[in-house]
Amino acid sequence: MIEAPNLRLEALAPFAFVAIGSLVVLMGEVLLSRSESMRNAPSVDVRIGTILSFLSAGFLLLAVVVAAQAYMSNTAWSFNVDNPMMRLDRYANFAIGVIGTAAILVCALSADYLNGLRIHHGEYYALLLIAVAGMILMVSAVDMLLVFLGLEMMSIPIYVLAGFDRRKLRSNESALKYFIIGAFASGILLYGMALLYGATGATSFDGIRAGFDPDNALAIVGLGLLVVGFAFKIASVPFHQWTPDVYEGAPTSVTAFMAVTVKVAAFMALVRVLTGAFETTIEPLQDILWVMAAATMIVGNVMAVIQENVKRMLAYSSIAHAGYLLIGLVAGTGEAHAAVLFYLFVYVFMTLGAFAVIIVLAHRGKDAERFDDFAGLATQRPALAALMVLFMLSLAGIPGTGGFIGKWSLFGAAVKAGQVPLVIVAVLTSLVSVFYYLRLPVVMYMRDPSDEPRRMTTSSGEGFALLVCAAVVLILGFFPSEGPGVLLLDNLRVLHWARDSVAFLP
Amino acid sequence: MSAELSLFYFFAALAVGSALSMVLNLRNTVASAMSLVITMVSLAAVYVLMEAHLVAVLQIMVYGGAIVVLFVFVVMLLNLRQDDFPPGRQRGAKALGVVLVVFAVIKLLALLPAALPDTVAALPEGFGGYRDVGTALFTRFILPFEATSLLLLSALVGAVVLAKRRLD
Numbered sequence: 306m307i308e309a310p311n312l313r314l315e316a317l318a319p320f321a322f323v324a325i326g327s328l329v330v331l332m333g334e335v336l337l338s339r340s341e342s343m344r345n346a347p348s349v350d351v352r353i354g355t356i357l358s359f360l361s362a363g364f365l366l367l368a369v370v371v372a373a374q375a376y377m378s379n380t381a382w383s384f385n386v387d388n389p390m391m392r393l394d395r396y397a398n399f400a401i402g403v404i405g406t407a408a409i410l411v412c413a414l415s416a417d418y419l420n421g422l423r424i425h426h427g428e429y430y431a432l433l434l435i436a437v438a439g440m441i442l443m444v445s446a447v448d449m450l451l452v453f454l455g456l457e458m459m460s461i462p463i464y465v466l467a468g469f470d471r472r473k474l475r476s477n478e479s480a481l482k483y484f485i486i487g488a489f490a491s492g493i494l495l496y497g498m499a500l501l502y503g504a505t506g507a508t509s510f511d512g513i514r515a516g517f518d519p520d521n522a523l524a525i526v527g528l529g530l531l532v533v534g535f536a537f538k539i540a541s542v543p544f545h546q547w548t549p550d551v552y553e554g555a556p557t558s559v560t561a562f563m564a565v566t567v568k569v570a571a572f573m574a575l576v577r578v579l580t581g582a583f584e585t586t587i588e589p590l591q592d593i594l595w596v597m598a599a600a601t602m603i604v605g606n607v608m609a610v611i612q613e614n615v616k617r618m619l620a621y622s623s624i625a626h627a628g629y630l631l632i633g634l635v636a637g638t639g640e641a642h643a644a645v646l647f648y649l650f651v652y653v654f655m656t657l658g659a660f661a662v663i664i665v666l667a668h669r670g671k672d673a674e675r676f677d678d679f680a681g682l683a684t685q686r687p688a689l690a691a692l693m694v695l696f697m698l699s700l701a702g703i704p705g706t707g708g709f710i711g712k713w714s715l716f717g718a719a720v721k722a723g724q725v726p727l728v729i730v731a732v733l734t735s736l737v738s739v740f741y742y743l744r745l746p747v748v749m750y751m752r753d754p755s756d757e758p759r760r761m762t763t764s765s766g767e768g769f770a771l772l773v774c775a776a777v778v779l780i781l782g783f784f785p786s787e788g789p790g791v792l793l794l795d796n797l798r799v800l801h802w803a804r805d806s807v808a809f810l811p
Numbered sequence: 812m813s814a815e816l817s818l819f820y821f822f823a824a825l826a827v828g829s830a831l832s833m834v835l836n837l838r839n840t841v842a843s844a845m846s847l848v849i850t851m852v853s854l855a856a857v858y859v860l861m862e863a864h865l866v867a868v869l870q871i872m873v874y875g876g877a878i879v880v881l882f883v884f885v886v887m888l889l890n891l892r893q894d895d896f897p898p899g900r901q902r903g904a905k906a907l908g909v910v911l912v913v914f915a916v917i918k919l920l921a922l923l924p925a926a927l928p929d930t931v932a933a934l935p936e937g938f939g940g941y942r943d944v945g946t947a948l949f950t951r952f953i954l955p956f957e958a959t960s961l962l963l964l965s966a967l968v969g970a971v972v973l974a975k976r977r978l979d
Contacts, residue, residue: 309950312953385954435965458965
């Protein structure tokens with residue numbers, strides 16, 4: 306007789322909502338397109354797309370609400386009491402909240418954009434939801450097995466999403482490149498995990514921590530391969546080469562999704578793995594992360610300067626931001642980890658906002674992605690241009706925006722932890738970044754518009770996403786204290802959330 | 812040295828040798844794939860020595876069978892020749908790679924003497940049998956076991972999306 310495992314289904318709630326949502330969307334598309342009333346209606350695809358987009362956003366919202374509630378009630382649930390492979394604690398809930406919110410905004414941005422590209426909706430949203438489900442597993446995992454499973458569940462749908470625009474060669478190239486390099490990275494990661502299992506006899510974080518011996522070459526090599534595998538996913542130098550090509554070729558809504566949610570999920574999982582399964586004071590790990598952080602900031606920022614394509618520029622910018630975030634890992638204190646979480650929170654909204662502007666400007670299936678495409682935007686669409694300026698200022702870290710507060714707290718924590726040389730590199734490279742971030746505002750405001758037709762409308766979904774992003778970036782920049790207290794969100798509150806979350810790291 | 816141990820060394824050497832021949836055989840990819848079969852089967856033999864019969868059978872069916880067949884199909888469908896590959900570039904990177912590999916091999920060889928067993932390890936009762944594997948899958952590893960279905964679904968949907976013929 307096999308004894309039934311002792312399970313707590315609550316721990317799976319956010320994951321389950323998203324997973325069920327993906328199935329509902331997948332079936333919903335089939336059922337909707339066959340129903341009598343839909344078949345005869347004009348522009349069926351557009352309608353179905355809108356319905357599915359709302360449906361996916363609804364399921365994501367459920368997951369976010371559950372996570373928020375679990376966060377507030379400060380519970381830590383393990384799914385399987387006998388073998389706790391995942392733990393839904395505040396850290397996981399914070400991540401789920403951020404990832405879920407970002408995914409909702411991507412859903413809002415996608416509906417119209419996909420119509421423009423004449424892309425089929427059903428599978429798009431289903432794959433998007435499965436990817437989010439994978440991220441949820443990954444950030445709540447406390448076992449290498451589940452980290453890997455979550456990583457694959459996140460990556461495979463995104464390989465497909467990157468190639469969704471099948472008519473475009475670039476999209477195909479992007480998917481293939483991402484797939485091959487991603488599969489390679491997964492292999493390296495898995496090899497690292499296997500070596501760690503061989504050295505310590507455990508896959509759980511606690512077991513690895515207990516059995517880890519820094520003098521054991523097998524364990525050290527395993528740790529190195531693990532870091533390399535993650536470095537591919539967070540796009541850190543020297544494992545970043547795929548990023549610009551993939552970001553450029555993928556449909557922009559997918560690029561936005563990749564740039565934002567994958568970065569958050571991979572980074573938060575990396576922090577959880579490194580703090581959970583290892584002593585962060587292991588010397589070789591510190592050295593590796595130090596070099597990676599410095600190289601990532603330098604290469605990302607310098608290469609971004611010479612880009613002529615806005616999507617590629619944002620790709621290098623996302624590499625650069627991975628470099629800033631790595632500083633927090635090198636510093637390794639609780640305060641630094643909280644600053645990393647805060648920075649990720651801001652990063653999500655400012656990056657998503659920048660991509661949202663590109664999506665709004667996509668006209669008849671053609672992306673506005675070269676710098677020239679933005680010429681004279683300020684006279685044609687002043688509000689949109691102003692929003693883009695805001696996002697660019699925030700990405701550059703100019704005071705008054707969320708990006709500044711993020712950099713401030715991150716660099717401050719790193720200085721306190723004694724990482725002064727890295728912070729000097731970070732500040733210098735941030736100065737370089739101002740140059741390329743401000744190039745777009747200059748083109749928009751100082752140059753005359755070209756004769757090419759420009760899309761002059763914004764759909765309600767796109768407007769919603771833009772407003773949310775802009776509001777968060779502004780609020781996080783302008784309300785550094787508890788302030789009037791009428792807002793749901795302010796700087797200090799998010800920082801508190803981040804601090805309470807990292808308290809759950811060992 | 813007991814018979815079991817000498818069998819282990821035989822199959823372990825066979826696995827390593829055929830793995831090397833797979834990687835080093837640059838001229839014929841099908842022959843490489845066949846070397847991979849030998850590696851997989853030798854590993855299965857090692858599992859049998861550990862009395863993990865279910866794992867051994869799965870190893871032959873899944874890896875020796877399905878996966879290598881897939882490899883051979885792809886190799887034959889693509890039918891690549893040496894001339895199809897672009898001429899060697901990035902000689903510096905290659906040299907660096909060789910140096911690093913030699914370094915890693917020396918490091919690993921230094922570890923080898925300590926890792927070689929001279930006695931047969933004792934195994935827990937029922938280890939690797941269908942009953943133990945099944946129990947583990949449905950109790951301790953129920954979450955990854957079930958979550959994998961979603962992963963497979965996404966791969967399935969993705970394959971249909973990318974490979975369907977009609978561009979609508």
